[in-house]
Amino acid sequence: MTAKTTSSAVRCAIAAAALCALAGCSVEPWVKPYERDHLADPIMSFDRDPVSGSYTGHVHEAREGARGATGAAGGGCGCN
Amino acid sequence: MKRSFIFGLLALAALRVGHAGVLPEDRADVLLHSYDGGGVTIEGPSVLIRKQFAQKFSVSANHYVDKVSSASIDVVTTASPYSEERTQHSVGIDYLHDRWMMNVGFTNSEENDYSADTFSFGLSQDMFGDLTTVSLGYSLGNDMVSRRGDANFSDEVERQQYRLGLSQILTKNLLLGVSFETITDEGFLNNPYRQVRYVDTTTPQGYSYEREMYPRTRTSDAGSVRLRYYLPWRAAVHAEYRRYGDTWDISADMFEIGYTHPIELGWTFEGKLRSYAQTKADFYSDLFPRAQFQNFLARDKELSTFASQTLRLGASYDIVRGGWKFVERGTVNVILDHMMFDYEDFRDLRVTGVVAGSEPLYSFDANVFQVFVSFWF
Numbered sequence: 001m002t003a004k005t006t007s008s009a010v011r012c013a014i015a016a017a018a019l020c021a022l023a024g025c026s027v028e029p030w031v032k033p034y035e036r037d038h039l040a041d042p043i044m045s046f047d048r049d050p051v052s053g054s055y056t057g058h059v060h061e062a063r064e065g066a067r068g069a070t071g072a073a074g075g076g077c078g079c080n
Numbered sequence: 081m082k083r084s085f086i087f088g089l090l091a092l093a094a095l096r097v098g099h100a101g102v103l104p105e106d107r108a109d110v111l112l113h114s115y116d117g118g119g120v121t122i123e124g125p126s127v128l129i130r131k132q133f134a135q136k137f138s139v140s141a142n143h144y145v146d147k148v149s150s151a152s153i154d155v156v157t158t159a160s161p162y163s164e165e166r167t168q169h170s171v172g173i174d175y176l177h178d179r180w181m182m183n184v185g186f187t188n189s190e191e192n193d194y195s196a197d198t199f200s201f202g203l204s205q206d207m208f209g210d211l212t213t214v215s216l217g218y219s220l221g222n223d224m225v226s227r228r229g230d231a232n233f234s235d236e237v238e239r240q241q242y243r244l245g246l247s248q249i250l251t252k253n254l255l256l257g258v259s260f261e262t263i264t265d266e267g268f269l270n271n272p273y274r275q276v277r278y279v280d281t282t283t284p285q286g287y288s289y290e291r292e293m294y295p296r297t298r299t300s301d302a303g304s305v306r307l308r309y310y311l312p313w314r315a316a317v318h319a320e321y322r323r324y325g326d327t328w329d330i331s332a333d334m335f336e337i338g339y340t341h342p343i344e345l346g347w348t349f350e351g352k353l354r355s356y357a358q359t360k361a362d363f364y365s366d367l368f369p370r371a372q373f374q375n376f377l378a379r380d381k382e383l384s385t386f387a388s389q390t391l392r393l394g395a396s397y398d399i400v401r402g403g404w405k406f407v408e409r410g411t412v413n414v415i416l417d418h419m420m421f422d423y424e425d426f427r428d429l430r431v432t433g434v435v436a437g438s439e440p441l442y443s444f445d446a447n448v449f450q451v452f453v454s455f456w457f
Contacts (some may be wrong), residue, residue, distance in 0.1 A: 038252060043315070044255060054126075054128075055113050
């Protein structure tokens, strides 16, 4: 994946998402609201504790060349 | 010097949680963190508070401190151990309208040789019967770089971030998350203290040092996919993959798998394995053939070829079940991460008496400890 090609992909994805949102797309939900109790359980959260997620993401980002697309993450540095 | 902008983004990410159609929960978190590894210790608190008002708004604030004591391999081989402190403050506000959510945030980070300000704006919307949440975001950061002991040195960095996120309900037990992020930097991007080494046969050790020099621009792209699945016995497994590439020719892959298991009496346990590997920047070398060998020079181990693994164990205990006064719920949490780094082209210069470039490769382990309390109200 080169930076240039991925930038194009990101721009296309953003444009597609914006168009879709503006068009007011709607479909019949295949998982009904009353079937979402498992998904609502806190253990199913992608970032259950943001203060910890942000710190953990920072610990990794400070020591790795890669960055971004962590969803939500988190700290401590010592880069020198 | 820290990567303050990136942490600013992460702090702002911590302020941006929840689905588009629902404001984030009112909660307060007080965390103490500790990092110990490679001759570096970093400790400090992080306090995050979030509160709704007028049924359409949610405000948040974060106070974060890093107290650094460093005798890392870079420091002991080219400088003197030091201590410093970084303080960061973030504020944010979310506005909910129908299925739309808008958020605005600001982060300031200050240390004695680096100052960073980051503004962030984001939009998200639930759609397709609330099965899908799409989010778009933009951030702008401006950093001021200085160098201790050099009043004549001052430079700037400007960074912009574009992000796209998708959260999708696939089945009644399976969630999908997809993220793309592009970050562009322009300005003084290297560490003003770090040096590279080059072959110098006139010295006893066979090498000498000169200042590193980075390009003044960098653009990176990252994409990630995450899955989270609810198991029949009330537990969750998750998996994540991230691919990264940038204009410095660094490419990286990250895999992660984890398991979360609540039990009776209010306990929740979690375990996680994370594996990361990257290739070096095209201007990185552990030992350059001569001084001023090329325009751009780096010997930052974060830009070298290396791999790391992280093992996490965590536990959480509900301390306020059923509520107490205005507190609806409370938890005490402990998390330990054990990290292992193995470098493929960064050598341990603490070993002397060998031919330059034949020193053993560097590796180190680190332990990261978090303890925090959380209250929902």
